[in-house]
Amino acid sequence: MAVERVFDHLRAIATGAKYLFLKPRLTLMYPDEVEDLPRGYRGMITYNHETCISCSLCAMVCPADAIKMYLPKEVxxxxxxxxxxxxxNYTRCIFCGFCVxxxxxxxxxxxTIHDVSFYTFEEQIFRPEEFAKGPPKPQYDKEPVKVRVIPDEERGLRYERV
Ligand code: SF4
Ligand code: SF4
Incomplete structure (x- = not known):
């Protein structure tokens, strides 16, 4: 058992050493490169207040208790x-898509927005008025290169410019 463990450790070290000398397999040079995400990607949620019928189903189904029904600020x-x-409440959302x-x-x-950050806890809670404005846009210093993930038999994955 102990010998097997030693071999497992050696194998892990050998794998690490191997990839030390090969081109990185999975590292995306974010934010210079961003992934062109596929349809169906579950990013931050958009909400159309005009079509909402206030049925509360989204709040009821949410397994993370991230959706709450609010009274309007001014009745x-x-x-x-x-x-x-x-x-x-994006501090709770697990992006399961049940509400959608x-x-x-x-x-x-x-x-497809997933790469935004917030300074405070409160900023991550969107009341209906803010929710209807849509998720905040990611801020990049310069326009990133869009890349697509391609499965690669030898390297596992590689990125290709879109
Ligand atoms: S499920 Fe939620 S967003 Fe959809 S209509 Fe009902 S209350 Fe509005
Ligand atoms: S995606 Fe899932 S966790 Fe997030 S608000 Fe919708 S139901 Fe809740």
Whole structure:
């Protein structure tokens, strides 16, 4: 058993040493290069307030408790039972896509945006008003090169300019 472990460690070291001298297999030179993501990629979510019917299904199905139904900031005068609309907490979202799949009016869709950062915890919570504006755009110092991931029999993966 102990001998097997030693061999396992040696094998791991040999693998590391091998790739030390080969071109990197998986390293993407982000942010100079960004991946051209395929259709169906589950990134941050867009929300169409105009088509939302306030059914709450998205909040009910969310396994991470990331969607909450909010009352509008300003309730119209005389409205006795104001509708609630969804907001999202990206500190909780696991990008499972259940909310997108269940929405009966297709008001929720995935974007391909995934590479944005926030300074505070609060910035990651989007009330319906902010949710409807869409996810923040990634900020790059210069326009990145778009690359596509190509399976490669010898190297595992390689990147090709789009
Ligand atoms: S993608 Fe999943 S975790 Fe994120 S808000 Fe939708 S249902 Fe919740
Ligand atoms: S976004 Fe879709 S699922 Fe969520 S409350 Fe609106 S209509 Fe219902």
């Amino acid at each position: 119209p005068e005389g409205e006795k039972r104001p509708k609630r609309y969804p907001g999202i 799949s269940i929405c009966p009016t297709f008001s929720l869709q995935h974007s």
